[in-house]
Amino acid sequence: MPTRPAPAEAGSSTDGAGGAPSSKRARVAPAVPVAPYSLLPADAPALDDVLAAAHAAGRKCPVPFRTGLFLAPMVRSGSLPTRLLSLQYGASLVWGPEIVDRAIMGCTRVVNEDTGLVSFVKDEKEIFTTHPVERKQVIFQLGSANAAWAYEAIKFVTAHDDVAGVDLNCGCPKPFSTIGGMGAHLLTTPDILCDVLRAMRRAAPPHVSVSCKIRLLPSREETQALVRQILRLGIIDNLTVHCRTKEMRPREPALLDRLREVVEIVREETGGKLPLCCNGDAWDWNEAKRIMEMTGVTSVMIARGAEANPSCFAPRGVSSIADEVAPQYVRYAAYFNNNFGNSKFCMMQFTLKPSSNFAPHAPVLPNARSKKQLSEVRQGMERAKTIEEMAQVFGVDVEAVRAAKAEEILAPVRKALEAREEGELKQDQELKKATERGAEISQETVAAAKQEEHSAAPSVQEPAPERPIVVA
Numbered sequence: 001m002p003t004r005p006a007p008a009e010a011g012s013s014t015d016g017a018g019g020a021p022s023s024k025r026a027r028v029a030p031a032v033p034v035a036p037y038s039l040l041p042a043d044a045p046a047l048d049d050v051l052a053a054a055h056a057a058g059r060k061c062p063v064p065f066r067t068g069l070f071l072a073p074m075v076r077s078g079s080l081p082t083r084l085l086s087l088q089y090g091a092s093l094v095w096g097p098e099i100v101d102r103a104i105m106g107c108t109r110v111v112n113e114d115t116g117l118v119s120f121v122k123d124e125k126e127i128f129t130t131h132p133v134e135r136k137q138v139i140f141q142l143g144s145a146n147a148a149w150a151y152e153a154i155k156f157v158t159a160h161d162d163v164a165g166v167d168l169n170c171g172c173p174k175p176f177s178t179i180g181g182m183g184a185h186l187l188t189t190p191d192i193l194c195d196v197l198r199a200m201r202r203a204a205p206p207h208v209s210v211s212c213k214i215r216l217l218p219s220r221e222e223t224q225a226l227v228r229q230i231l232r233l234g235i236i237d238n239l240t241v242h243c244r245t246k247e248m249r250p251r252e253p254a255l256l257d258r259l260r261e262v263v264e265i266v267r268e269e270t271g272g273k274l275p276l277c278c279n280g281d282a283w284d285w286n287e288a289k290r291i292m293e294m295t296g297v298t299s300v301m302i303a304r305g306a307e308a309n310p311s312c313f314a315p316r317g318v319s320s321i322a323d324e325v326a327p328q329y330v331r332y333a334a335y336f337n338n339n340f341g342n343s344k345f346c347m348m349q350f351t352l353k354p355s356s357n358f359a360p361h362a363p364v365l366p367n368a369r370s371k372k373q374l375s376e377v378r379q380g381m382e383r384a385k386t387i388e389e390m391a392q393v394f395g396v397d398v399e400a401v402r403a404a405k406a407e408e409i410l411a412p413v414r415k416a417l418e419a420r421e422e423g424e425l426k427q428d429q430e431l432k433k434a435t436e437r438g439a440e441i442s443q444e445t446v447a448a449a450k451q452e453e454h455s456a457a458p459s460v461q462e463p464a465p466e467r468p469i470v471v472a
């Protein structure tokens with residue numbers, strides 16, 4: 001079987017057509033000036049009409065943003081096999097990797113009749129792939145700083161009902177994103193950010209959600225002003241906050257206590273109706289639950305935890321990479337003929353550690369392989385040049401996988417999704433309780449903090465002391 005071309009996402013060096021410059025060029029090229037209000041096609045529906053029709057139809061966002069653990073958008077790492085594994089292990093929504101507007105514009109949509117795979121292809125490059133099994137859970141993330149291009153890109157990607165929602169990346173600090181005015185650069189150009197969101201809402205059908213993912217700004221006031229401006233558009237269905245500023249590196253602890261400043265504005269502007277998702281340093285289900293209890297947010301998004309082990313969404317702790325997760329990854333990758341370079345990259349990010357979660361004191365998994373055995377697995381992975389060689393490391397029969405029917409391959413994902421739809425999952429109920437506890441605690445704490453501020457109000461205006469949402 002021919003090897004599939006590498007998917008072209010923001011930041012990928014194959015993304016020539018997509019307008020994201022290669023990292024080499026990105027370091028030297030000057031910032032591209034961006035027109036604040038680009039013209040949409042004459043037949044684009046007016047936003048007021050779109051919103052009025054949605055209101056008249058009693059539109060409710062069909063995407064379950066309210067409670068759950070979500071797979072974060074991740075360039076390269078968020079390709080289809082990782083998303084399927086995340087759903088299988090308990091993620092309730094999965095974001096695709098950021099794709100730049102011009103990369104998706106002009107693609108051809110190709111459906112593989114045997115596997116059901118839907119690919120958006122341009123110049124023989126796969127720009128985005130998805131499968132109907134994730135149709136209700138997958139969020140397409142757009143990189144854009146141009147309303148006209150955003151409109152066209154979203155119109156195209158939602159035309160065949162392949163995705164549940166579309167999201168605007170307003171948080172990526174990497175030069176390939178910010179250089180075009182996209183990603184985290186949008187945090188400093190809120191008018192453009194809002195202009196793009198409006199265009200996305202005008203382009204997407206009403207049953208497709210529109211959301212955005214931001215970072216914190218340096219000060220509380222700046223963050224609150226930005227969030228207020230976004231919420232006043234009245235068009236987003238979910239807001240995700242990566243609790244770091246643009247300047248912060250991933251190794252610096254996320255500023256989870258600063259989420260409160262966003263919670264306050266969401267309460268003020270929407271009465272708490274807008275789902276707010278917290279992102280940053282949630283490495284697995286237990287950590288996510290702790291963050292919900294601490295902040296009162298209703299949902300948590302995980303990136304690096306899922307990159308290291310996509311079973312991190314499971315409440316029972318992560319599963320063994322060598323024995324369970326990697327073999328399953330190989331099955332999905334082989335069946336959907338995922339580009340081998342991408343599959344190998346993703347698999348090399350896996351943490352082979354034999355413990356049941358990422359904490360250093362975590363108990364070792366029963367029947368875990370020894371360090372020496374795991375090092376042999378790692379060496380085998382490094383040597384693999386084809387999916388067949390990779391499959392051999394994990395004892396997977398690629399020919400049998402390819403001969404299987406899509407239902408057989410996708411059975412673990414379907415089972416997980418059906419259990420969720422029937423509301424049977426104890427893990428969802430537990431998360432809900434954690435959120436409710438968190439919401440109560442945060443409400444009490446905010447009220448107490450306000451009262452304290454009031455009674456001890458300084459005669460000269462001084463900034464109120466920052467305090468975490470939960471008082472230990």
Ligand SMILES: Cc1cc2nc3c(=O)[nH]c(=O)nc-3n(C[C@H](O)[C@H](O)[C@H](O)COP(=O)(O)O)c2cc1C
Pocket residue numbers: 072073074075076077096097098141169170171172213242250279280281282283301302303304305307
């Ligand atoms: C490999 C990788 C790729 C990423 N790509 C994107 C992206 O395409 N869009 C985006 O909004 N954030 C992207 N991020 C940021 C993550 O979505 C997330 O905000 C960040 O890693 C913090 O979450 P964590 O602490 O759980 O890792 C990426 C992060 C990583 C590690």
